[in-house]
Amino acid sequence: MKKARQILIDLGLFAGAILVVFIIWQLLTPRPNQAPKTVTSTSSADKVIKSKPKPKKTLQLVAIGDSLTHGVGDETNKEGYVSLVANQIQQATKHPVKTANFGVTGDTSVQITKRVQKQKPLQQQLAKADIVTLTVGGNDLMAVLQNNFFELNQRRITTGQQKYQANLTTLMTQIRKYNPDAPIFIMGVYNPFYVYFPEINGMSKAVAEWNQTAKTVANDFKDTYYVNSDRMLTRGDGHFVKQTKSLAKMDSAQLQKTLAANEHLNPYISPDDHFHPNHKGYQRVTKAFWQVMKAHKQTWD
Structure with missing residues (x-):
């Protein structure tokens, strides 16, 4: 138990x-x-x-200027260099780019300044800009050269250049009033007639003086950079017309004939006016802008 x-x-x-x-x-x-x-x-x-990757910030590109910003001569009718530069930035950085184009054909530096001073939409877009491009000076130069193209007056050119420097300084001051920080890329001028009339040395000298003015003014402002279009557009494919007749003795019809017969010598200039870039020319302008923008990417990316 x-x-x-x-x-x-x-x-x-x-x-x-x-x-x-x-x-x-x-x-x-x-x-x-x-x-x-x-x-x-x-x-x-x-x-x-x-x-998960963060979405890229949308960059605001504001383009101000004359007919080159407007895109005159571009047979594709796609705003010339502005849309091309935006595409280049987007491809290289993956940033979406929004553009605002304030190019007006025929505007001088004084007229562009007045628009910056008076136009509210331009001021509002400028205030939001991450990048500003500026084409200016070509119409100022042509105003000095008109009626004296073949017999250039150096004194008149020098006086015009001094006025242009003062006007460009005023324009830049106004732009910086609405946006003190965004980098500004100023495109210089070029000589569209060089391949047709290379012996007009005064024209090349005037272009060089205008571009030196743009460089000088750019250096006076924070994050402002000169873009060289002269090197890209002036010399075409490197061939030039050899003149057999005094230019001073040519009438308007003969000049037009010379331009039309030799327009192939500069494949970057529009055959419509022998002055503005065509689409290939604007591609070269875009290359010039991008080279400088890329070198100063830290100011806008």
Whole structure:
């Protein structure tokens, strides 16, 4: 009897021990959908979110200027260099680019300044700009050269250049009034007639003086850079017309004939007016802008 009772006691102790082990095992083993699994799941989700690339900021490109900003001569009618520069920036940086084009054909530096001073939409867009491009000076130069193209007066050119420097300084001051920080890229002027009349040295000299003025003014303002279009557009494919007749003796019809017969010598100038860039020319203008923009990428990216 005692032996049977002892067996029952031992069995009871053994069962109790098993029960205790079972309870402890139940407490320590994670249940489905309980905290440990949930924490792991949340951590994985966090990793997925963190690894997702942030969307790139949309850059605001504001283009101000004359017919070159307007895109005159571009047979594709796609705003000349403005859309091409925007595409170049987007391809190179993956930033979406929004453009605002304030180019007006025929505007001089004085007229562009008046628009910056008076036009609210221009001022509002300028204030939001991350990048500003400016084409100016060509119409100022042509105003000085008109009626004296073949017999250039150096004194008149020098006086015009001094006025242009003062006007460009005023224009830049106005632009900086509405946007003190965005980099400004000023494109210089070029000589569209060089391949037809290379012996007119005064024209080349005047272009060089105008471009030196743009460089000087650019250096006077923060984050403002000169863009050389003369090198890209003036010399065409490197061939020139050899004149056999005095230019001073040519009438208008003869001049037009010379231009039309030799327009192939500069494949970057529009055959419609022999003055503005064509689409290939604007591609070269874009290359000139991008070279400088890329060199100063830290100011806008």
